[in-house]
Amino acid sequence: GAVVSQHPSRVICKSGTSVKIECRSLDFQATTMFWYRQFPKQSLMLMATSNEGSKATYEQGVEKDKFLINHASLTLSTLTVTSAHPEDSSFYICSASGGQQDEQFFGPGTRLTVL
Amino acid sequence: GQQLNQSPQSMFIQEGEDVSMNCTSSSIFNTWLWYKQEPGEGPVLLIALYKAGELTSNGRLTAQFGITRKDSFLNISASIPSDVGIYFCAGQMNRDDKIIFGKGTRLHILP
Numbered sequence: 521g522a523v524v525s526q527h528p529s530r531v532i533c534k535s536g537t538s539v540k541i542e543c544r545s546l547d548f549q550a551t552t553m554f555w556y557r558q559f560p561k562q563s564l565m566l567m568a569t570s571n572e573g574s575k576a577t578y579e580q581g582v583e584k585d586k587f588l589i590n591h592a593s594l595t596l597s598t599l600t601v602t603s604a605h606p607e608d609s610s611f612y613i614c615s616a617s618g619g620q621q622d623e624q625f626f627g628p629g630t631r632l633t634v635l
Numbered sequence: 636g637q638q639l640n641q642s643p644q645s646m647f648i649q650e651g652e653d654v655s656m657n658c659t660s661s662s663i664f665n666t667w668l669w670y671k672q673e674p675g676e677g678p679v680l681l682i683a684l685y686k687a688g689e690l691t692s693n694g695r696l697t698a699q700f701g702i703t704r705k706d707s708f709l710n711i712s713a714s715i716p717s718d719v720g721i722y723f724c725a726g727q728m729n730r731d732d733k734i735i736f737g738k739g740t741r742l743h744i745l746p
Contacts, residue, residue: 524677552731563723563736564678613677617731623668624734626677 522548524616526627533604534635540600541630543614549594550616554624555587558611570597594618604634641724641737649745654711656740658724663704668725668734669696678723682709711742719744 523546533539543553552571556564568584570576570591578584588600597616601608611631617624641658648654658667666685670678682693684700684707691698697710711718724737 526677554733563738566733566735569733611675615677615734623680623683626670626679629675629677631675 522546522616522625524550524614524625524627526612526614526630528630529628530631530633532633532635535605536603538600538602539604539632540598541612541614541632543597543599543616543627545595545616545618545625548616548619550597551594551618552616553591553597554615554617555589555597555599556613556615558613558629564613567599601632604632606634608632609634639724639726639735639737641740643740644738645741645743647743647745648714650714650716652714654714654718654742655708656722656724657706657708658726658737659706660726661705664726664728664735665704666727666730667698667700667707668727669698669707669709670723670725670736672721672723672739681722714742714744716744718742 525544527542554569555567557567558564566579567582568576568578568589570589572591572594576589591597611629613629615624615626638661668683669681672678682698687704688702689700695712721739721741723739725734727734
């Protein structure tokens, strides 16, 4: 299947700083990318849907000014957690779909720890 | 919004036993998906179901798309140690739509 990568795989930051997470589709053009958040022992919860070249659509309860999403190209979407706080510590996972692909492909996730 | 109820929440079984888990939804989906997630990794698709009533196998895994389009089950036959992990059901309306996940079934295999 197609490959989706995330960078970094793990990040630790101080409270109040901003963190950027990248999601890349390596071998297909992703017209749509999704960002999920997963707290320990819980399910994946969709945060937002981003289409290339347009503004992201956020799920209810997700602050768009805190979680900035940019999908500037067909192979890259970024999620920036601004002014991160300890409660933002979580596992962030992206997925991508588009082109000839029948399914969404998930990235390996990014573990964010805010001290 | 749409919700998926997945059961059981966790299972403890002996190696070699069969496993069954299921998922129900408050509304219909056009696609049902089953994923497995291992610690620290993203979910990996096991089986995708696109048609109501469809029964699909992938090795020792078998899944069915309920006729009402509001439920699905996953069976694992003759479990082995590498089956340990969290299994998620998920529903999707159309190909490029968001995927809604169930709460997961945590599978443990006793030595």
